[in-house]
Amino acid sequence: MKELYQREALQRKLLYNKLQEMRGNIRVFCRCRHDNRVSCSLEFPNDQEVRLPDGRKMKFDRVFNPHTSQEEVFEDTKPIITSCVDGYNVCILAYGQTGSGKTFTMQGNHQQPGVNIRSIQELLRICQERDNIFFTLKASMVEIYNDTIQDILSHDVNQLELRSQGNKIHLPGLTEMLVENLDDINEIMDLGEQNRSVASTKMNSTSSRSHLIFMITVEGQDKASGAVSTGTLTLCDLAGSERVSKSEAQGQRLTEAAAINKSLSSLGQVFTALRTGQLHIPYRNSKLTHILQPSLGGDAKACLFVAVSPDEAHLSETSSTLQFGSNARHVALGQAKKNVREKGPSTAWNAQEGKSRGSRR
Ligand SMILES: Nc1ncnc2c1ncn2[C@@H]1O[C@H](COP(=O)(O)OP(=O)(O)OP(=O)(O)O)[C@@H](O)[C@H]1O
Numbered sequence: 001m002k003e004l005y006q007r008e009a010l011q012r013k014l015l016y017n018k019l020q021e022m023r024g025n026i027r028v029f030c031r032c033r034h035d036n037r038v039s040c041s042l043e044f045p046n047d048q049e050v051r052l053p054d055g056r057k058m059k060f061d062r063v064f065n066p067h068t069s070q071e072e073v074f075e076d077t078k079p080i081i082t083s084c085v086d087g088y089n090v091c092i093l094a095y096g097q098t099g100s101g102k103t104f105t106m107q108g109n110h111q112q113p114g115v116n117i118r119s120i121q122e123l124l125r126i127c128q129e130r131d132n133i134f135f136t137l138k139a140s141m142v143e144i145y146n147d148t149i150q151d152i153l154s155h156d157v158n159q160l161e162l163r164s165q166g167n168k169i170h171l172p173g174l175t176e177m178l179v180e181n182l183d184d185i186n187e188i189m190d191l192g193e194q195n196r197s198v199a200s201t202k203m204n205s206t207s208s209r210s211h212l213i214f215m216i217t218v219e220g221q222d223k224a225s226g227a228v229s230t231g232t233l234t235l236c237d238l239a240g241s242e243r244v245s246k247s248e249a250q251g252q253r254l255t256e257a258a259a260i261n262k263s264l265s266s267l268g269q270v271f272t273a274l275r276t277g278q279l280h281i282p283y284r285n286s287k288l289t290h291i292l293q294p295s296l297g298g299d300a301k302a303c304l305f306v307a308v309s310p311d312e313a314h315l316s317e318t319s320s321t322l323q324f325g326s327n328a329r330h331v332a333l334g335q336a337k338k339n340v341r342e343k344g345p346s347t348a349w350n351a352q353e354g355k356s357r358g359s360r361r
Pocket residue numbers: 032033034035066096097098099100101102103104105207208238239240307
């Protein structure tokens with residue numbers, strides 16, 4: 001009986017995912033962080049609902065309670081992420097107030113790696129498995145601080161200008177690093193972390209006051225047909241979403257908070273415009289939404305993590321974070337399209353060309 005129920009539940013879940021995929025809905029996952037210093041103010045009646053102390057229930061595509069492991073979180077995200085190997089643009093965003101577990105979910109730590117590292121590992125595994133295709137993985141990392149974009153993998157942490165052409169965006173001078181194995185991943189992560197802390201010290205700020213965007217481009221050339229597919233995975237750890245009035249910010253902190261609020265509300269406006277089918281989508285209202293345009297612009301797949309604290313003291317932020325996620329669930333990007341070119345010279349670097357580090361776009 002139990003087995004039958006589990007099979008049916010799995011079947012329902014697969015059908016639901018298929019339907020969401022056809023509509024192109026943004027998948028929204030809610031994760032409540034673990035914190036043994038406080039008792040949890042939220043309840044989790046099942047794996048799709050969260051109940052607030054006032055009795056309100058919010059529904060998401062998946063709810064992860066404070067005891068959910070990094071492995072379990074990744075398992076549910078994996079199918080979306082790995083579709084970039086087939087030429088889709090995929091975007092994963094983490095939204096929530098400071099300290100709610102966004103960085104833990106995305107970056108994690110050495111013992112409990114998060115979505116970022118697990119994603120590249122999984123992409124490398126799939127690329128190795130498909131031996132009829134030459135794959136090239138390249139990684140870039142940028143930080144958006146006070147509406148300026150900084151290249152976190154360049155040694156002098158260059159400031160970058162954003163150029164756009166239709167739905168495409170370009171960041172001339174952006175550092176791209178070739179990823180071939182686990183050592184490359186660790187090297188890139190370490191360099192990013194080091195440069196990020198140098199940059200934030202220079203700016204007298206903390207890294208949680210900026211948005212971190214990690215991009216992985218997967219280019220594959222079919223050895224037989226020559227067709228080339230290009231997929232991009234954009235992993236975005238957003239700055240904390242708390243309100244200025246609550247943080248009582250002044251001076252530089254106030255400027256930072258205002259830039260964060262502006263960019264996060266631009267993100268909300270983009271979601272609203274997409275949800276209500278407006279002709280004009282205001283991507284250019286902030287660097288954050290502008291850089292994310294190809295990932296939210298109609299032919300991509302997107303997944304939003306809303307991270308919340310279990311602490312009763314943060315209930316009002318928790319409630320507004322959950323509301324943000326709930327609104328995003330109704331955003332339909334349209335059915336995702338693959339980026340595949342028939343035959344043609346690949347820009348993919350294959351093994352014979354050797355390793356090109358720190359090459360530029
Ligand atoms: N699910 C979890 N299990 C165990 N510890 C967690 C979990 N989520 C977060 N933490 C811990 O809580 C602390 C704050 O988390 P984290 O830095 O990820 O928050 P954040 O939302 O990214 O904050 P900020 O906006 O300041 O960057 C960290 O010490 C982190 O290790």
